[in-house]
Amino acid sequence: MLVLLFLAVALLPAAGWPQFIxxxxxxxxxxYAKEHSERTRSYDLQHVLLNLTLDERRKSVAGTATLTLRPLSPGLETIEVDSAELRIHAVTLAEGARAPFEQSGETLRIRLPRPAGPSDVLTLTIEYDGTPRKGLFYVTPDKEHPRRPAQIWSQGEMEDAHFWFPVYDYPNDKTTSEGFYTVNADFTVISNGRLVGVTENPALRTKTYHWKQEVPHSTYLTSVVAGKFEKYGERAGDVPLEYYVPPGTGRDKALRTFAETPAGLRFFADRIGLPYPYPKYSQVTVQDFIFGGMENISATTLTDRTLHEEASEPQSSSVDLVTHELAHQWFGNLLTCANWxxxxxxxxxxxFWAAAYREHRYxxxxxxxxxxxxxxxxxxxxxxxxxxxxxxxxxxxxxxxxxxxxxxxxxxxxxxxxxxxxxxxxxxxxxxxxxxxxxxxxxxxxxxxxxxxxxxxxxxxxxxxxxxKAGYPELAVSQQWEESERRVRLVIEQTQALDAMTPLFRMPVDVEFTTPGGTKTFRIEFSQQREEFTFALDGPPVITRFDPEDHILKTVRFSKPATELIYQLEHDPSITGRIWASGQLGSAGGDQAENARALQARLRGDSFWGVREAAATALGQIKTAEAREALANGLQDKDPRVRQASIRALGTFLKDENAARLVKALYDSDRSPVTAAEAAHAIGKIRANGALKFLEKAVRRDSDQDVIRRFSLSALGELGEKKGWKIAAEWSQYGRPSQTRLVAVETLSKLGPREEKTADRLIALLDDPDLFVRQRAIQALGDGGFQKARAALRQKADTEAHAFTRRAAQIALKRLADQAPASSSTSPPEKPARSARSATRMEPATAVALSLVP
Ligand SMILES: [Zn+2]
Structure with a gap:
């Protein structure tokens, strides 16, 4: 699964080694946290057969789930199946006899007529219906979106499959599966494995699709998607590749989005040493998907937001998403974590594999x-x-x-x-x-x-x-040239605070010295709190590269004079060394003009775009008139990412009309909408003359993926003028594009902190149909200290179906409790009223879902 965020400005600082507090x-x-050991199984699930009618108008599912299973020990009298919020009508055994059952919480207990053991194979047909709140999602038109086409799609991970069919819902068991899915006759159904057949039922104006998945899989990987799609196809060797996109997308956009699929599939099969294991690979983009992508077995589901115009590349790209989900077809689907x-x-x-593909390809x-x-x-x-x-x-x-x-x-x-x-x-x-x-x-x-x-x-x-264990070595490295001995003395200290989680680390590391006479590499190993190493050299080194390609997870303090940094910036053969030197020079003392000149040379001349980007960022830190003029070079770069970084750096020149003028020119002329969007954002950050007027206009500019509007709304927050609140309120309304609303919500809380109207607006959004808007409003209420929202948040923590959102509410409540005046801080911890299964914890992945992760 990939959690994707399309935040307006969730961009990383260009240079690595950030200084966090x-x-x-x-x-x-x-x-809420507790120990979760791997779940114990009492049976082995062997086959799941679903025969379901999916009705998008009633948002319902109805039919049967037939489970074939074998007890794992003798004397099994009751079969426990996971089932949540489904109405169970009957359970029938293979021979046709009814089996008594009872439901409690999320467990369906089926009483067998006689005890069964490992030599028995049981077939249980469960007749049920339901209107799932999660697991299966129905997207339908409404008053605010009258033209939105209807779709149905599932999302099983982590343990949500049993919200749409009764099943063993934990990753440590694998089963084959098949589904007969009956839908509206206009719909296409995409599911796991191979399509066995399609039956038309003209009298009912429905169609039934029969899909069969013959390679066993964990049940969270079961998927169904139904709707109207354009379909494109190609092949990777024997494997048919199917791309389903919304009607009107067009061949170019679809094939561009999935372009790396055939090469990715061949690369993974070759490197992993196992051919692609399933009869086809389909990728379908759906509306309002709650993640970036989900690697359902042989049938990946992706957000339609990954479709983008060519002009938005490479900042908008589907490459990592497509290869990440594709790699899961081996790691995740063929080999599956036995417990979370x-x-x-x-x-x-x-x-890792998405990055390995990048290496192979680029x-x-x-x-x-x-x-x-x-x-x-x-x-x-x-x-x-x-x-x-x-x-x-x-x-x-x-x-x-x-x-x-x-x-x-x-x-x-x-x-x-x-x-x-x-x-x-x-x-x-x-x-x-x-x-x-x-x-x-x-x-x-x-x-x-x-x-x-x-x-x-x-x-x-x-x-x-x-x-x-956890953490990483936090190293302080220093070196000294000992002229009399003709050697370098290197001291390595591990400065991390040691605790039950964080150890002293042991790691081999390469140290490379360049002297006028050449380059020498030594492999040493550090393992102590403080160690000294000496290296005989022909002269004092002009560069010392500690872990030259920077593979070890660590932080390093290694003070070098500006002259050595400048030399390294120009001569380090590795991009990581040049990027590091850029970052160091940005905050180094000494001759700022000299540092800016060195960075300008890199910005103009480095062969790798990421180094040019880092040089631009460092110039933004230097912030002198020379630095500003140097950044003008970056605005001409052929790579839009470097132009974008240069604009971002110019955005740090507060009230600087020269910087604003440079940035505005790109807003008008750049062919990349992402770069133009960054320019709008910079105008707000600079607080340039006329910025409010400029942004009011920019908010009305349409662009691919609404990127200019999103960045402009965020810029209104940076600008801090009250008038922006009303604009953000308007764009936070239901009916506006979802991703744009998320930014608008953030701008609202930025511009109206601790104000009644902001609290009221955010509280109203807690009941929004959009899951992400609800979640963002929850976070904003907690972060903004809106005590007034406690009752509404407690209700969310108790009733919200989605774990990410429920956790966000719990955390927001905790924040409010921590910030509350002393009298109320003694109240008992905020706990949800839901089942033990939904027990919960602290600063979680909820924030991740909305902050930034691949
Ligand atoms: Zn994933």
Whole structure:
């Protein structure tokens, strides 16, 4: 699964190694957290047969679920099936006899006529109907969206499948499945596996699609999508690729969106060493999807927001989304985490493979740049929100694990393993793991064992510190040239605070010295709190590169004089070194004019766009007139990302009319709507003369994905003029584009903090039909300290069906309780009234869903 955010300005700082303030870190587990060990099974589910009528007008599902299963121990008298908010009418055994049943909470208990054991195969047909609040979603036209085409789509992960069909709903069991789905005759149904047939029922004006998935899978990967679509197809070898997009999208846009699918499929099959395992691969874009993408087995569902104009590339891109979900078809679907604690085996792997595809397709520098960005994202979570081990079974809801530790750190750990083992041994280990465990539910121990079998190396120490413990080395490195000995003395200190989670780290690392006589690399290993190493060299080094490609998850303080930084900026062969030097120069003292000149040269001449972007950002930090003139170079760059970074940097020149003039020119002329949008945002940040008038007009400008409007609304928040509140209120209304409303909600709370009208508007949005708007309003109420909202938030915490949103309400309540005057802070902790299954915790993934993650 990929949580995608289309935030107006959720853009990373261009240069890595951000300076966060660690003080804000809170514990991962809150009052709602508890231990979640892997679920015990009493039977093995073997086949699921759904025969369902899906009615978009009544938003209902009705029919039967037939479960074939085998008890795992003798004497089983009751079969427990997960089922939530469904009306069960009857349960019938294979021989036609009715079985008595009872429902409590989210469990359906079926009493067998006689005890059954492992030699029995039971078939239970459950007749039911329901109007699901989640699991299955119905998008329909309404008064505000009269032309919105109707669609039905499912979303099973994490444990929401049993909200639309009764089933064993936990990832540690695999079953084959098939579905007969009867829908409105105008609809097409897309589901898992192969299409067996379509039957027309003219009298009822319906059609029945029969899909069959013959490779066993965990039930959360069961999917159905129904609606009207344009369909395009191509092949990757023997595998048919099917792309379903909304009517009117057109061939060009569809094929461009999914362009990397055939090459991605061939690359993964080749590198993983297992051919694509299913009879087809379909990707369907749906409306109002609650995530970026979901890797349902052989039938991925994606948000339609990934469709974009060519002019919006590369800032808008489907490449990572498409390859992430495609990689899941192996890691996630063929090998599935046995419990959510091991979710990184799905998500960290998919994130790694998307980056590996980038490397294969666009080159090594793109991979290293991805690594740098993902590390920045992870460090932000670790330093500003919470620290947790990559594998942890202590959480409130599984949704909380969809965070940057699982995705980003998971990727970083795989990259470190790759660097440690070298490509040959690393990919051989991956192939061993995939081959051995395909078709099974896996834990981290299985992966560890496969790596050890493939390489013969005991890597217990590696997994222990990076996977089961948390944090990373926070290094202080210093060096001294000892002329008399002709050697460099290097001191490495681990300065992280040690605790039960955070150990001293042991890691091999390369140190490379360049002297006028040449370049020498040494591999050393650090493991102590403070260590000294000496290296004989022919002269004092002009550059010292510690971990030259920057693979180790760490922070480093390594003070270098500006002269060495400038030399490194020009000569470091690795993009990571040049980007690091840019960031250092941005905040370095010394001769600012000299630093700006060096950065300008990089901005004009570096071969890699990411270094040019970092140079622009650093010039924004220097903020002198020379820096501003240097940034004008970046506005001419052929890569829109560099133009965008240059505009963003110019946006830091408060009240600078020269900067505003440069930026406005791009707003009018740039062919990239994203770049133009950034220009509008910069006008607000600069607080240029006439900015309000400018932004009022910009808010009315239409563009691909509404990007200019979104950035302009955000800019109104930056500008801080009261008049912007009314504009934001208007754009927060139901009926406006969803992503634009999210920004408008943020601007509202920015411009009207602690004001009655803001509280009232946000509270009204708590009942909005749009899940994300509800969630954003909840967060804004908590962040803004609106005590008035407590009753409304408590109600959300008790009744909201979606875990992400429910968790957001719990956290907002906690925030309000913390901020409340002393008299009310002694009230009992805010707890939900729902079942134990919905027990919950603290600073969770809810924020992630809306803040920023791949
Ligand atoms: Zn994923």
């Amino acid at each position: 660690p003080a804000a870190r809170k514990p991962f587990g809150d009052a 604690a091991d979710l990184w085996l799905n998500e960290g792997f998919a994130t 080159g090594r520098e793109e991979y290293l740049f991805e690594l740098l960005q993902e590390r920045t994202r992870y460090l932000e979570e670790d330093q500003q929100r919470y620290r947790r081990p990559l594998v942890t079974s202590f959480f409130a809801e599984p949704e909380d694990l969809f965070d940057r530790t699982t995705y980003q750190k998971g990727f970083l750990v795989l990259d470190m393993l790759r660097t440690l083992l070298g490509d040959e041994r690393f990919f051989r280990s991956i192939r061993q793991y995939a081959r051995t465990y395909q078709g099974r539910a896996v834990t981290t121990k299985d992966f560890e064992k496969a790596v050890e079998e493939a390489t013969g190396e005991n890597l217990g120490w590696f997994f222990d510190q990076w996977v089961y």
